[in-house]
Structure formats: structure tokens, C-alpha cells
Amino acid sequence: MTLVLFRSFFETDPLTLARALIGVRLLVDGVGGIITETECYTPDDPASHSYRGPTKRNAAMFGPRGHAYVYRVMGLHWCFNVVCGTRAGEGSAVLIRALEPTHGLDQMAARRGTDNLRRLCAGPGCLTQALGLSGAHDGLPLDAPPFRFEARETEPEIIAGPRIGITKAVERPWRFGLAGSHFLSRPFR
Template sequence: MDRIQLEFFKQDVETVARRLIGVSLLIDGVGGWIVETEAYDALDPAAHSYRGRTARNAAVFGPPGHAYVNRSYGIHWCLNVVCGTEVGGAVLIRAIEPSAGVAAMIARRGIDDLRGLCSGPGRLCQALGIDGSFDGRALDRPPFELSGSALTTIQVGPRIGLSRGKEKLWRFWLEGSRFVSRPVPGLRKTKSVS
């Protein structure tokens, strides 16, 4: 499989979020296929970059192709990939289908339910061993490995858990995947673009 190059992340956030569905995400050889993402840009009131740069969100203002790792509700780590044609854009990796290093993920999470290992951004980071030390790291170098591209049927819908920017249909997930964090029935299907 071909590794994802940094040029890939220089596209708009919606395109990157769609095209990450079906890509393999490994951290030190542990991970799986991305099955759910959400897009955010600097003009989006739900984005961490919307109110400007701070010490906490500095990585999201960095170059495309780097990780932005943040805490959700002060509890869970979340992995975002910095991308976009303008600064301040990122794609949240919401869920993967575990396929490599499953035993390590089970040990980190303390559960053996394969479906629940990585179905949500906090669970995913715990299973992959991602914490704040990953913030700002380049995605084209170890411990990260992003590779492949798959033409898959995806579904599109509203992002999850937002009080602002709810109208944007910037959540993308693999149709029929049992590994997504929350399925939303009856929304439109689209083909991803290679």
C-alpha cells in the first residue's frame, strides 16, 4: 500500500475527511482502517481554531500533515489531522476498524469487545496509545503510518455533540460499518473521490 504523502493534507478539510475513509492508520504498527471522520475549518464556530491561536491549539495552526491532539472535556485525548487550504483546519478521526495489534489495543482499553475498542475518538486514542506527546508530530513519519486509499461508499451527516455549527454535514463514515461511533440511519450516500 502506498503511504499518504503530506501533499494529501493540503486539500480542503471536507475532501480530506471524505478521502480518509478506508485509509489505514497505524501507530507503531497498531491500528486499523479509518471508518469515521469529522471536518472542521477556521471559519467554523465548532472548530478549536475559530477564536484564534492559543497555547493549547497551536498545532492546528501549523502546517498540513501534522497531528493536533487535544483533550475532550478534559478527560479523553482526540486525534485530529491538520489539513486544509487555509490555516486552522483539521479532521477529527472518530473511529477505526481494528486490524493490527489488536492484543495491544485490548490491553490498553481493558476490554475485549472488538467493536468497542476504537469506536469514538477517546476510545481510539486510548487503544492506540495516543496522548498529548503526539501533538504537532508529522503524520508521514514514525510512529504514524497512514497508507492506502479505498473507493468506498460513505454516508454523510451532521457532526456529533456540537452546540454550534450543527448544520454542517461534515461527518463522514463507512456505510454499514459496525465500528462507527454512532450510526445515523437514512442519510445520503456518496462515493469517495480518489
């Protein structure tokens, strides 16, 4: 029997949640797969969108935990984050960087314009395109349609390393991945 994760699952600190999400199944309207890579961001992290306080763009980060924070990076790609934290409104989130596709492969391939399974959801922009996520999903609750998070069935081996694509606090090993996975945005060092 599949255990569906509810909002209380996200009510923890981002370092804990970033690890806890590895191996969880994420589905958006029935399309998705197993989360293989995450990054976490805290309010005191200079690389975080919440570092300088609330804005129109990052408002969802300061909203209820267990909601989506979806934003466009460099005007090109959408990025999907899970709002979390030990208290509401603190501005913590976990970026979902990659997943292993398992459901809705034809839909993902059509959205991405490729049938290369390893590249369908390898990177935040690829993942959101494959899952059909956009700014319309920003602020939506993660324990209601179109989202579905299913608990992992086994305890995975998790690896850690520096985050990707940032210029501040790059030394923090706050990128997490499923050890041995072929479905990462980039290999870990």
C-alpha cells in the same frame, strides 16, 4: 504493494480530506486499522477550535499541514485530528472518530480493558486510548514514525450526517462514515 501517504495528501480542504480518509489504514507504532468515521472543522466554523484564532492549546491547528493535533476534551479523553488545508496555518483539521481495528488487537484490548472488537476504537476517546495517543503526539508529522497512513485499496461508499458532541453549527453534515460499517462511534441517521 501498499501505498504510504505523505504530507502532500493532507494539503487539501477539510471537507475533501474527511471523505478521503475513509478507508485509509492508520497505524501508530504498528497498531491501528481502517478509518471508518471522520468529522471536519474549518477556520470559519464556530464549532472549530481554530474559530477564535491561535491559542497554546490549538497551536498545532495553525502549524504545518500533515501534522497531528491532539487535545484533551473535558479533561478526560484525548482526541486525534489531522491538520490540513489549502494553505499552511489556516486552522483546518479532520477529527478521526473511529476505525476498524486490524493490527495490534492484543495491545488495543489491553489499553482499553476490553476485547470487544467493535468497541475498541468506536469514538475519539476510545480510538486514542487504543492507539496509545496522547498530548505527546500533538504537533508531530503524520508521514513519519510513529504514524503511518496507507492509501485505501478501493473507493468506499461514504455516508454523511451531522457532527456529534458539539453545540454550534450542528446542522452542518460534516461527519463522514464508511457505509455499512459496524465500527462507527454511533450509527448515522
